[in-house]
Amino acid sequence: MADKSVEKPNLDLEPDSYNFIKKFIGCTDNDDFITLDSWVNSSGVNSGDLLLQMDIEGAEFAALINISNALLKRFRVLVFEFHHLDEFWNPRFFNVAELAFNKLLETHTCVHIHPNNCCGTETKFGLEIPKMAEFTFLRNDRIKSREFATTFPHPLDVDNEGKASLILPQCWYKKV
Template sequence: MKKLLHKILRKKIKLFLEKLRYRNPNKNDIIKLISRLRPENTGIELIRLGNENDGGYLVPDVLKDIEACFSPGVGNVTSFESACAKMGMKIYMADASVVNPVPGNPQYNFIKKFIGKEGKDDFITLENWILDAGIDPKADLLLQMDIEGYEYEVLNSTSLRTLKRFKIVVIEFHELHMLWNPKYFSKAKKAFDKLLKNHVCVHIHPNNCCGIKEVNGIEFPVVAEFSFLRKNEIIELGNEIEIPHRLDRNNTNKKTIKLPEIWYVG
């Protein structure tokens, strides 16, 4: 009986401490975070790399001097990576859930690992993956990451120095409607804050796989693809952007969805 009471007490203490650690975000907190993520016109044209549907992404047309593309969560669709390879980039892919999708091609480097916050078992950190590649530390890189919700913890566990190596960052962010959850908001805000120190958002495309959800008067794309550009590459900053972009395409055969205006209109 005492053991049971101690277990219940420990659980209540843990929940209490968690509430102290994770403050409930209010509407202003959510809107402030969204406002910092709104895409900006950098004076650089966006182009589409990859498939016309899922697997294709919009990126700024500053790809010429990028040494390598790192693509965690590659799956079996490699159209984006193939487009980068044609531009002369070395391709690094990681995914423990698939076999090598492009075997026998020396331009493609594949490891059967998940990218995570720590390196153990089937996981490797983004930091160590890049170090193991042995690329010139001064070379510009591109990151295209779709790892089903683990993107926040990977960003939070990666140093600013490493993130700054990426001239372009493309990430599919998941469960955005969960920003109202205190613990989720805390880790997501920390990840976005870190990314926005050296990068600016240039495009958001809502994945029509999962629709739009309204929570407490704010509309969220449940899943969305974000494209970022390193700040030192920016030519100019303006507010006039094209949303949806003429090159945007549906990811699935489901109903087309539009990015809610709060995500791109100030």
């Protein structure tokens, strides 16, 4: 775990059962930030598949662009909370997000998207985009079926807040 905003994780576990660094994940190494590559290299986990879950308040796009292809291929499963998706209409944001998603999709397939019901959606040009959503990616060598899901919400989806549920808009999964 990496998080500069807390002193230590709030876990009921022995400290030797997890790895924690008080830094933010970013695109450079300094007193406050560490790259994913540097973090994994310093962890001592030098081989085998990894799982990454990331919720870093909008910095996920830069961190993904910065990750090496070798490390990206080690992640069997990737779970990201993508923020500011309603900014897809902004060409500068779109260019950065496109780089991150294209990089991910070279090695992984998106297998699930769950909109975060905290912030609603943005609709333009007939497309409805959740402002925040959690995406799950599975490495391509693990994909057995490329069928689209058609029932939403998924039974395992849980709302993030006590607001009305936010169902994944059809434009995100329906073949056109």
